[in-house]
Amino acid sequence: MFHINENFTKLPGSYLFAEIARRVKEYQTSNPGVDLIRLGIGDVTKPLVPAVIKAMHEAVEEMGHQDTFRGYGPDYGYDFLVNAILKNDYESRGIHLAYDEIFVSDGAKCDVGNIQELFSEDTIIAVTDPVYPVYVDSNAMAGRAGQYINGKWDRLVYLPCNAENGFVPELPAQPVDVLYLCYPNNPTGTVLNYAQLKKIVDWAIQNHVLIIFDAAYKAYVTSEYIPLSIYEIEGADQIAIECNSFSKTAGFTGTRCAYTVVPHAVKGATKSGKMVELNAMWKRRMSTKFNGVSYPVQRGAAAVYSDEGKIQIRNVIAEYMQNSKIIREGLEEIGYTVYGGKDAPYIWMKVPDGQDSWTFFDHLLKDANVIGTPGSGFGPSGEGYFRLTAFNTLEATIEAVERIRKNG
């Protein structure tokens, strides 16, 4: 008899976006022709920049000629891309990584979801709350989260991030083995400065905790005091793995390219106390289960680091961040309490007193015809908050803020 991995049966349904779609559809059915503005989009909306498209066209052309055709690429990425990453994302900030510490992949979601294969079954996982659900669900599928009871997994350690603590997680009192961090944060749009991140890194070094640092939104940082990589903090290369992506940086959500950094110094213990490099384990894992990102896509990703590419991408991000500013400042002017949105494309607002996240969702949908995302969908500490995103057009963003001003 074939038996299934029963951990899957413990997962709650992917309730959040399905429930949003259901409520929107119901409202549209009873109000045909209503013009809704979506500020719930968690995906980029502007096209790939010309430098990327040109590089991809050229690479596709190469694939059609005998003398430039390429089959399987190197397991961990082509050298033109790995070297561009090392030079532009790290050496430019004084971080020296080895060539074989970079692993090019088809997505940060895959990498943050797959990395838990390196952990023992009984690893204690800590996450910030609210949270990007992949960290939680991937560990739940592997049986590390325990049981899902009243909206929480009973073996996970939740570190609340809320207005009271300035969205900076307090270090857990109980022992944990792995901590997932995402800064700039999805969903709150908040950041950690050097001192705040250093405190967490120092704690991790002292307690032999592995940090999985998701830097998917680093390209949106404009404030000067914000680290773009966890390796800007001394000693982090002993305890941190960093996941990066071209998705939000350069519009690659539909094109797929990312990379993860696994320094040689990061080690984990066997039950008998032997220390093993996670780099060697991840190499083994990737060469066994992954066959690389397509050549044209890696050429496109490398063009992100060309002089034209850098300028073009900066302009796209500036457009999103203009939307972010319009939402943030508009809502503040109206009288809402607003967080994030300065170094991230997400604005995290407090819902008015006496309402919960879903009540406010319904109110905005029906009275302002604006769709956002209820904070409670990202974890228990998201209750009482609401997420708006900067990924719509300028016109729609301005119009949405006007509607909230009139009817919000």
Ligand SMILES: *Cc1c(COP(=O)(O)O)cnc(C)c1O
């Ligand atoms: C969008 C996003 C990613 C990027 O995932 P890809 O698979 O590279 O597209 C990673 N982490 C977070 C928190 C995100 O919001």
